[in-house]
Amino acid sequence: MPSEPEARPRLVLATANPHKLIELTRILAAERLDVDLVGLGEFPGAPDVAETGATFVANALLKARAVAAFTGLPAVADDSGLCCDAMNGMPGVLSARWSGRHGDDAENLRLVLAQLSEVPEDRLRAHFYCVAALVRPSGEETLSAGTLRGRLIREPRGTNGFGYDPIFVPDGERRTTAEMTADDKDAISHRGRAFRGLAETIATLPRPVR
Numbered sequence: 727m728p729s730e731p732e733a734r735p736r737l738v739l740a741t742a743n744p745h746k747l748i749e750l751t752r753i754l755a756a757e758r759l760d761v762d763l764v765g766l767g768e769f770p771g772a773p774d775v776a777e778t779g780a781t782f783v784a785n786a787l788l789k790a791r792a793v794a795a796f797t798g799l800p801a802v803a804d805d806s807g808l809c810c811d812a813m814n815g816m817p818g819v820l821s822a823r824w825s826g827r828h829g830d831d832a833e834n835l836r837l838v839l840a841q842l843s844e845v846p847e848d849r850l851r852a853h854f855y856c857v858a859a860l861v862r863p864s865g866e867e868t869l870s871a872g873t874l875r876g877r878l879i880r881e882p883r884g885t886n887g888f889g890y891d892p893i894f895v896p897d898g899e900r901r902t903t904a905e906m907t908a909d910d911k912d913a914i915s916h917r918g919r920a921f922r923g924l925a926e927t928i929a930t931l932p933r934p935v936r
Contacts, residue, residue, distance in 0.1 A: 734762040735931035737860075740793035740803035742766050742774065743829075745888045746917075750802075752908060753918050757925045772796050777805060782819055783869060786859035794861040800931055802924065806856035806917055808890045810838070810878065812845045818855075821889070831889050839880060839893065850878040852894065854903075858920040860927055868927045872919025874903075887911065 739747055747765045754763060766772045775792045779785040782805040789803035807821030817824040817838065825833035842850065853875040860868045875897050882892035884904030891904035896914060903911050912918040 733934045734760055735928075735933055736762045736764060736799050737928065737931065738769070738793050738797050738799050738801045739763060739765050740775070740789040740801045746804070749908075749912070749917060750921060753912055753921050754925075754928070756909075756912065757922060759925060759928050761928055761931065766793065769793075769797055777819070777822070779805075780819065782806065782855060782857040782871075783859070785819060786857045786869070787861070787867065790859040790861040790867075794863050798863050800860060800862045802858060802860045802921075802928075804856050804858040804917060804920060806854065806920075808838070808894070809853050809855055810842065811851040812842060812849045813838075835882065835890055835893060838878075838890065842878065842880075852876065852878050854890075854894065854916040856916040856920040858917070858924055860924050862931075868924060870920045870923025872916040872921075872923065874914060874916040874919070 739750055741747070742765070751763055754761060773792045773796055775789045777785040777788065779788055785805035786803050790801045793801035793803065805819065807818050809815045809818050821834065822828055825837045827833065853873055856872045858870045876895050878893050879895055879902065883902045884892050886906065886908065887904040892902055894903050895901065896903060903915070
């Protein structure tokens with residue numbers, strides 16, 4: 727009889743954000759990593775960890791540590807944000823809740839545009855920054871970071887992506903990241919770069935024993 731295929735390692739993405747689950751699934755598939763990526767929806771009662779850290783590193787580790795402890799599985803998390811030169815790097819770690827309510831993409835974007843309304847075009851430089859953390863139940867931790875540099879525009883364009891994508895044009899591009907295809911965006915994005923930096927570690931995750 728043919729032997730059963732080996733079980734794939736399970737990796738938990740420590741977020742309830744469906745956009746990030748879809749994005750990371752694409753990134754891992756492009757790296758040909760043989761891993762079963764699952765979201766927090768698979769684990770009733772999983773903690774919804776508040777991003778109370780003062781840095782991207784702290785927030786990524788907060789989430790990954792909590793979910794690894796809860797699930798007993800390796801967990802990966804990221805914290806990312808938009809850093810505007812004219813705003814001294816803000817909204818930064820506050821990007822997801824810049825308007826006062828976490829995850830309100832439309833209001834966050836409108837507020838940033840309003841705050842930059844009188845800033846000259848040549849000062850609309852910005853970058854996206856991401857820190858990704860992988861935490862094993864043993865406590866072993868791996869960090870990776872990625873940056874995407876570009877400029878902001880005053881009118882949103884595009885319906886792909888999320889967050890501040892409709893107002894961000896990467897260096898060397900005319901399209902916003904919300905106008906790019908998923909594959910084009912993943913190839914250069916801050917999140918793609920950060921998670922690809924974890925690929926070597928993810929590839930060493932142990933396969934579960936049947």
